[in-house]
Amino acid sequence: MAKQDNRYDIVIVGAGPVGILLSLCLSRWGYRVKHIDNRPVPTATGRADGIQPRSIEILRNLGLKRALMAYEPAKVYDVAFWDPLPGGKGITRTGNWPSCPRFIDTRYPFTALVHQGKIEKMFLDEIEKAGTVVDRPWTIVDFENNGTDAEYPVEVSLKCLDTNVIENVRAKYLFSGEGARSFVREKLGVKISYKDQISFVWGVMDGVVQTNFPDIKTKCTIHSDSGSIMVIPREDNMVRLYVQIASSTDPDWNPRKTATVEEVQAAAKKILRPYVIQWDRVEWYSVYPIGQGIAEKYTLDHRVFMGGDACHTHSPKAGQGMNTAFHDALNFAWKMHAVESGFANRSLLESYEPERKQIAEDLLAFDNKYAALFSKRPPSAEEVGNAKSNDANAEENEFVQTFKSSCEFTSGYGVAYDPNVINWSPSHPAQSHLFGIDGVKLVPGRAFTPTTVTRLSDANMIHLEQEVPANGSFRVFVFAGTPQKSKKALEDFASYIEKEKSFLSVYRRPDIANVSYFERHNPHSKLFTLNFIFASEKNGVDMQSLPQIVKDYHHHIYADDIPDVRVPHAKYSAHEKLGFDPEQGGVVVVRPDSHVACIVRLVEGSGTVDALNAYFNAFSSKPLGQGPGSHL
């Protein structure tokens, strides 16, 4: 037992954005986590600050949105562009556009801004509630995947920076969330490949200002004859200014070039003329060089992993660092859980690097394209109008297309994972003519679209995409169409899902006999939550006549009877917005990180469940979908 004490499921190094989200998930899901950080205390202020619309969804799914909003973050709905007036007369607003235009279907069409210290604090409070404490100031001094212990193959040496005491632990996994200077990455010999080889020195200053500049509470990019600046409104009457101090494209490029607070303020005063600005106080100031680079590998052995800034660094302007880190962490967390819970083959972990590295590459490409887009000219009013529009017929020139994909990307809804064993495509091992439904707008690899429906048990109006919390379960959404039309198909679905070799039966809870009466999400299996949405008014569904296995998900049976402004003429808004025929319905499997996995037709007979079994069988550690039927 004493020996057992230094064995952990995972060692997480670093308590920045990627480390805290990973630590929270795994601690909550029952893993033994060793989490260290080399700073004596958490971030006090400053640093990363922008939380994208899609990240707000992720935080809500983790139960953290209320804590975030309690900080009263500044909310950026709009970006304004300021350019020089001719004749040295200062600057003028030449355009503006929504930071998350209406064509992006999100509940949170804004970026929320609070400093990283507050974000870390809300995670750390919850991590502690889940039983993990971040040890500080501790650092990693050595590690080796030596396989001495087959179950805990990774040996890690940690050192307390206060006492110099060394602690050796064994772990199933080691995760580096160390930031740009990663000991783990260096020891592994993983190189950073620099895109375009452009580097920058940035000055960033958070402070409280008084000014007559009218857009001080709006995100702005300002080009003037005296230089450029980016303005980001912050919580507590603060504003952040980004000033580019040097670029490797400068003739006198010096990566050690710096600037004092006073120099940056003087520069800002010049740039903002004819408006005046003065500082009440400066809360945080930093100058840092940034190279836009991506680690060539995120893991070498699928035991030692990296994420966040350890894998990708880029300009802070796009506000993507923390958000990309969150996605890295969530992506790794559920896959490790799927493997360690005995559900998925170990090879599932091989999808972490390609999925996340591709997004980092998109990010860097975007970063450059975004800059180029604006250096040419501001958008015209007509182009802004077209770009904001929801109307698929609006004319789209290259400018508008780039703008749209930029907005999708900065909002976080542009994260689109390629086809692989999790994201179904025609080349997936699971083959059935029931995969894919014409007209359905959901795309495997992309986030599940928000819809609002009525829960039958308590008539509550709910946000369907948030109904299953981030607990590592796959979400199976059965859009059950009209109750009369789909009665037989639903009965067959219930019947075949009860067969011995179905995904639900094979992975049923070992404690199924003792599951609480109040269990809402996982009555049968810890790995799946079933949801049933009927194209019907609330009173049109007879709960009592549903198959028992459906009734067991009493918290997840819904009527699709809430109007949606995005499909104003729809009778069954959720079905129709997603593109389902409201009579036929269909089944959507959503990954534990809320990305769509596959879409299957809902038909009479065994076909639908056969297709789902085949889908999960592609990465299941136990065979699914064969053998004689028997009951759950």
Place this chain on the structure above:
Amino acid sequence: MAKQDNRYDIVIVGAGPVGILLSLCLSRWGYRVKHIDNRPVPTATGRADGIQPRSIEILRNLGLKRALMAYEPAKVYDVAFWDPLPGGKGITRTGNWPSCPRFIDTRYPFTALVHQGKIEKMFLDEIEKAGTVVDRPWTIVDFENNGTDAEYPVEVSLKCLDTNVIENVRAKYLFSGEGARSFVREKLGVKISYKDQISFVWGVMDGVVQTNFPDIKTKCTIHSDSGSIMVIPREDNMVRLYVQIASSTDPDWNPRKTATVEEVQAAAKKILRPYVIQWDRVEWYSVYPIGQGIAEKYTLDHRVFMGGDACHTHSPKAGQGMNTAFHDALNFAWKMHAVESGFANRSLLESYEPERKQIAEDLLAFDNKYAALFSKRPPSAEEVGNAKSNDANAEENEFVQTFKSSCEFTSGYGVAYDPNVINWSPSHPAQSHLFGIDGVKLVPGRAFTPTTVTRLSDANMIHLEQEVPANGSFRVFVFAGTPQKSKKALEDFASYIEKEKSFLSVYRRPDIANVSYFERHNPHSKLFTLNFIFASEKNGVDMQSLPQIVKDYHHHIYADDIPDVRVPHAKYSAHEKLGFDPEQGGVVVVRPDSHVACIVRLVEGSGTVDALNAYFNAFSSKPLGQGPGSHL
């Protein structure tokens, strides 16, 4: 100075719903509050629990909504009716309807349920932050409005129930929130008049149950051959059952009749047959007699006041007790503030009793009517459809009408104060042809309707009705129509409101020279916040060209450019939903408790400001609107 120490602006007796809301407002607004409660500790659990849609708005306006929602209250969206099946075969659902149907325009179409202890706690935390601590266990033993001190005319004797120490204090006001057994009311000799003279004994039980009764998470009234019961879902998997144990209409009426937990459970089991129910645990159980009564007076001298259960008691079924108490407290708080801040004549306090007593009378009348409505028959499907509808042309029989007014009442939006010096009507002292605008749907005395607009300074999408917090200020909403059309009218408005005798100038802040740059709500006067809403897209308003006095409210300048599902064809949803011509606009004065005060046309010349001056002059302690003009 030692003598000064026992002088308070107000002594509040009782820390139940009415006392805590009053204490919070007055403590925050800078008053010296002595607040006592005779219980040694706050409510632990049980008691009142239902917070209406309109009360949720009030809590949000006090900054308490996030704390409320953090308790994860049960939300009641629907009420189901169960009735006996013929032949003793148990019960069946005969109907259901929304508890807050769509014709009621609210952001929170549900009742939130958490026990009174949690609600008290969130108030007590904030009261303490505002500098007041509730002394416990203390009681009131004597009081007298003896005028010995003209400024603090009320002498109050308080006694500590732990030590028997007596403390004598002087106060400007004494407020009894003591509940049904009020020492203050008895000493004043105020009688309770009992409506209909019907009394009841109720048993109420909060507990965690397991049942196959399908509507256990819905509010239900159940009539069976074995008796009647009301089911209210609660937070934390609890359910509340109300059982009527005795009624004064019973032949063997005995107000001391009681029942044990086991008896109530046995009764519930019989009533719910054929469904089964069993208790995991009982959290709270109480039996109490209720007489439906109203105090004849709420004050005798406008120094000693009463509110909450001290003034009105009624059946708990309608879920109105706590909500009515909140309204009592808010109504008194802002009026006392208006008087004590030097703004309003003391006679303004005379409106507290008639406004609040009328609502208590409406409540008792409603309580009886509501009961009668259901004892006859459940509503038909068609009636429910008509009643839910937003369509003004739907046929309305008496049943539907009663239902609609019932829903309005239970949601809190039925509170409609009669015309008086605050609620303008043609008999108001202020006379101008500019009062009242044809087509405008706002009614003086009723709550201001929710609308969503875009704030110009930061492009945030905001809820207009919540933009000014409950800080005791009147809110002046200038619906400024189209900027081009209303330019001159708005310039004149700005010009005349700057004149020496305008309401804004006469009551300007004495510290106006030192007002913070970041002041959002009260740059000129602590008593008024001006808001300007333009019928325009965000980019159609040139902030720079607005009059300086308008620009001073930079946090309160809005564009009416957000679609609203309730007026799907409107271009300027807020203007059009409220009934304003989007070209002309108009001005709405809203009381500090969010009830509409008056509506005035926005015209060129001095007329609009003249009308507003005349309106406020009706209760202003200083003359408004006369004399030569000069600048603020």
